[in-house]
Amino acid sequence: MTATASAGRLGRDFHRLWAANAVSNLGDGVTMVAGPLLVASLTSDPAAVAAATLAPQLPWLLFSLVSGALADRVDRRRLIIGVNLGRGLVLAALAGAVLAGVATVPLICLAFLLTGIGETLADTASGALLPSVVPPERLEQANSRLFATFVVGNQFAAKPLGAYLFVLAAALPFGLDAATFGLAALLVALLRWRPVPAAPPRVADGGRQGGLRAEIIAGIRGLWRVPVLRILAVCIAVMNVAFCAAFAAFVLYARQRLGLSPIGYGVLLTASALGGLAGSVLATRLRARFGTPALLRLGLLIEVGLQVVLAVTRQPWVAGAALAVWGVHTMVWGVLVVSLRQRLVPDELRGRVNSVYSLADLGGAAVGTALGGVVARATGSVLAPFWLAAAALALLTTLVWRRLADTDG
Template sequence: MPPRRPGRLGADFHRLWLANAVSNLGDGATMVAGPLLVASRTADPALIAGAVLAQQLPWLLFSLVSGAVVDRLDRRRLIVSVNLGRCLVLAALTGAIVAGIAGIRVIYLAFFLLGTGETLADTASSALLPAVVPADRLEQANARLMATFVIGNQLAAKPLGAYLFVVAAALPFGFDAGTFGLAALLVAALRWRPVPEPGPAGGGPDRPVRRRLAAEIVEGVRALWSLPALRMLAGCMGVLNVAFCAAFATFVLYARDRLGLAPMGYGLLLTASAAGGLLGTALAPRLRARFGVAALLRAGLLVEVGTHTVLATTRTPWVAGLILTVFGVHTMVWGVLVASLRQRLVPDRLRGRIGSIYSLLDLGGAALGTALGGVLARAGGGVLMPFWAAAATAAVVAAFAWRPMGRLDSA
């Protein structure tokens, strides 16, 4: 392929970006339509929640394995294959709904397969990005991808998915199948091709030594442990995510009982956070250029402490909305900076495995925090207890990470 012009994102990035945009839109529609589909089959809340769990469970089961697989295979071809596979799964689910044979087990199986594919495609896409984007443009590229996620998956797809389901129960899933098919075609059109690298311990560039998958996973864990900056950030992310999800596990009750909001007001609070996230993706590259990574991540630690403290003390809805907007900006700035730093520091042959460890900490922390939040709220202090606990946890993380973060600009 022709060399990329320095400082430009390039045509390959725009193909990858568009592929992410269309698949995020379809995926978001399915996230809304999935619970609606299950609810049309059963009134059991545990079975309805199980549909969400079916798509999340593969991240806990397979994320580390998926990372090792991503580092073994041609990532472009892997993304194409997985997207085509997800297209077929959704097409089959669409057909089953039309035929009237889409029971709970069929829906669960489809969502589990979709989640499994997601562990591979998302990990491969993140690992592929540094190969198609100049290093000095990683923040810009990651910011655009995250902005596309917020707009497509979080904002536009939610009403779209609900509307399509009302028109016809099968329609959102057929729509999602089409988006994955289009995404596969776009990624297949990438001009980038992998450059063979020397394999470990004597494997030549064309015939690298293949070890057991477990050994390759262990190598990824050891590689992350040997990089102090990334090890510290992974630990911070995992702990902070537990704290955040513990606080927000009962957020709907907080909005009703503490702030006195109706369901519409609760929705507006969530929209404020999403709007802040969108603003954060626009600001992240400029803020990084002006202030550097260390200052911004330190500021993010203060935002974490401040957000939980303000929510624990205020009774005013607009104050809560404002702090959630600020928090939304912080989460996207943090995400852009950490993803870009990881992509710069990690060798290409390890990017899948180390990225999968981050995903495991992210989703594992979310699951643990959600369970913990309900326990804290029930144990005493009501809906405010998780926020106070989260503020204290974030303060401890800030105290331990403040000095190491000061060295990130030279990492």
Template sequence: MWAASALSTLGDGVTLVAGPLLVASRTSDPALVAGAAFVQQLPWLLVSLVSGAYADRVDRRALVVAVGLVRAAALGVLVWSVATGTGTVPVLYAVLFVLGVGETLAESATAAILPAVVPPDRLATANARLTGAFTVAHQFVAKPLGAWLFGVAAAVPFGVDAVTFVGAAALFATVRPVPGAPRTGRSGLRADIAAGVRWLAGHRLLRTLAVAMGLGNVAFCAAFATFVLYARQRLGLPPVGYGVLLTALAAGGLLGSLVAARLRARLGPAVLLRAGLLVEAGTHLTLALTTVPWLAGGVLVVFGVQTTSWGITTATLRQQTVPDPLRARVASVYALLETGGAALGSLAGAVLSRYLGLVAPFWIAALTMALIAAATWRTLRAAG
């Protein structure tokens, strides 16, 4: 599972870079270029709950393998169309949408499989290793690799991604049979989705974490929606400096994946989650106040550690708490809140920055995170 996740993540990252480059080579319309990233995220808003319900209905391992092969085939179509000169923007959008739908299914199923493969006391470590592989493959390797492969030939990065999906499917097929699937005797799809939503709504701790994550994503994405302009105008950095700041954030994420399990074992989930909210509020406050690039970079490293540790801790709690028949559905609700919060935050950030200035979203985000910390402080005690 670890190797398959790393391989498919690498391919996803390559396509995430190459997709906008392909659109930019076909059109100079900024909206169409930006749409390449949006169309791949759109399925999380449209079908994530449905995908979670299906992942709780079928053999999850077989679903991940099948989805990987379908995504590889879709990329094969794109490779052929680009190589033959028929790779239009609508064709790319269609393929990216298929890849996004497949991602909702595969991610929901994988999140539900992990607790059946890994012993409960090793879940935090397993989640940390998956997160570390994602950070290295997606943040450090895939982005420069995708751009370089696109320079070799426009079709090459998509062909590489197709190969990674086939390889990941082959690796995942070797995972031992997972108990609890296939499942039969269910009610309708709508009732299945409602059951997952009701279960989450009825669990105070997980409900609180889900809402906090959604609202936190609104705050974070509102603040960072125009971060490239913040780096240039507020910190006085050239484009390479902006890249260094993003690298600092990614480096913090990698460090967080290495220490999260140990921090969780030493401090306990409750302390780690509470500290994470305070760190996030402090990060936004520091970025609102500072004009010093090295201080901004340092706080982004700490923030990267926090976001990764928070994600690993909450995923582990969810996997240890949610009953197996509901795991994919509950995970899909989390994904919907996460993606919806990010989308709303990006939109709000663009509006706030235009009318209130580049620093205003950071002030608002700091206040929002402080309020979230205050509202959830007592409930988080139940995390242990």
């Protein structure tokens, strides 16, 4: 039975893809906590900490459009397998360098840059592959499960685990992440083969007539011509520039402002994961009850509120509560937007349109991280980026409030 043969089940292939995402998300989350801690153990320079945070994000700014074009050209399953194996090798080498005591900030940044390049390929291909694995009417359910797994693995379990493993031995988190990539590659290899996506039309969408550049342009047009996707791409870009500017040196904020230890820092980050888990479970029910426009507008208000609360509080529990509420919003926003995009975009353009949205999403995060490190260093304060982010998000909310009424389609 094919995955599309029954609307009542998600199918065996989905569960293999789900398991692959689960193990790799656990490893990624461990590295996401251990990376800043490793850099902070070598230097107290906010710009250096921000650089390590920026390194895995930068490829989304530089390579996401190319990754989307490649995901629409090749066997997506094989692409994910090869990329996961490559990322595992890079992190195994980093673990060896840390164990030998020769890891430096530039070396750490290089390793994270390479794994980030791989992430642009693997995540774009995985998102484009999902609609061929599950029926269209089950996309919200499938995405909710993937988002919930991301929260549990990447944000909930991985945060304290990453901090704990780092305290035990600085090389352990990176070795674990390398192993999870190997297991994820094996699980994806068990998926049934699916044909390479059909070549895009030669004339109407730019197609292959002009090569890679024309294919990328077709992906940009594919998103920009859909008003719903266009406004959401603009929103996510501004939101992530503002958010990541504030959080670029969050490990220093947690230490200096809240007085937290490395383990306390990891526990604090789990607060957003708890909210995210609730959000991933409630997303479809909340949409049915309140509708997409209301949820997106509320999300923007939560984004502003988070920055203000973190800028004024010195209490870890207050910061944790604000992060939990923000976590609910991010998962609800994510489930609604990604399901809408997968449903509206045809398979032959899906990789490229996903990559354009990812450029706005994670490319915006990279720009914000770079700005945050510069601002924190120039002002000598880890609070200045939070206030600037609050102002930028308040302006965004004012400008798009009415336009979000059109996102219920």
